[in-house]
Amino acid sequence: MQFEKIRGFAFDLDGVIADTARFHGQAWHQVADQVGTPWTAQLADRLKGVSRMDSLEMILKAGGHENDYSQQEKVQLATAKNDNYLRLVETLTPADILPGMKNFLDELREKDYLMVLASASKNAPKVLQYLQLSDYFVGIVDPVTLSHSKPDPEIYLRAAELLKLPPAEVAGVEDAQAGIKAINGAGELSIGIGTGLKGADICFASTADVSLDKLLELK
Incomplete structure (x- = not known):
């Protein structure tokens, strides 16, 4: 082309x-710790550009926990991640x-x-x-x-x-x-x-x- x-x-x-990916990484790392999935650089890289619920599914699957949570519990996990992310986003300025x-x-x-x-x-x-x-x-x-x-x-x-x-x-x-x-x-x-x-x-x-x-x- x-x-x-x-x-x-x-x-x-x-x-x-902007490097908001670091905020996503910090927030998803917390979720991975909560569900017992080891956090690795490879997992962090795979989450780039992926939607919130799909990212959560990838984290759960990476630790063998994909069947351990109900859909409601998954939504709660994703919501908590987003709340943490938004708190970090509020610190952004044009300098970022x-x-x-x-x-x-x-x-x-x-x-x-x-x-x-x-x-x-x-x-x-x-x-x-x-x-x-x-x-x-x-x-x-x-x-x-x-x-x-x-x-x-x-x-x-x-x-x-x-x-x-x-x-x-x-x-x-x-x-x-x-x-x-x-x-x-x-x-x-x-x-x-x-x-x-x-x-x-x-x-x-x-x-x-x-x-x-x-x-x-x-x-």
Whole structure:
């Protein structure tokens, strides 16, 4: 795919715009300790970009506890995790925007690219508010309306609908393998951030390396 066709961007949030992933990690770590699942770096990595209830199921399964809790108890665990996460989110400020991303968003807005948020987080609107970035986005995909989590492409197809663009004119920006698969599955241009990602059309080592000029060089 060629960047010259792109008219809109769909952004993941955690690890792309801000490092709220560390807050998710802290809150999920507490849940893992509570249910008796050993917390590992591998488990933490697998939860990136995954919805709240699916993340809980992965934690329970990792410790062999998937049949130990009723659905009501699972909801309570997930709710407690979210409450802990929100307390951490309230400490965010614009200083927490990842290096280079505010400049990138400014460049895109200046050149009239449309932007939406495609995050599995139900708290994305609050995060954008604390980061003072809400005005940059024409919409936010509501994960409650989705039937499937990443790596299913549904969230990025919905992002294209919010942008009112065909998928071929949308670029998705992700830092997780599940997200890259979702973007590719939607038929959009995939921009990966980080090392070790497979299948991304374009990849940057870090957010600090991302710029519109570098993307335009790919015409």
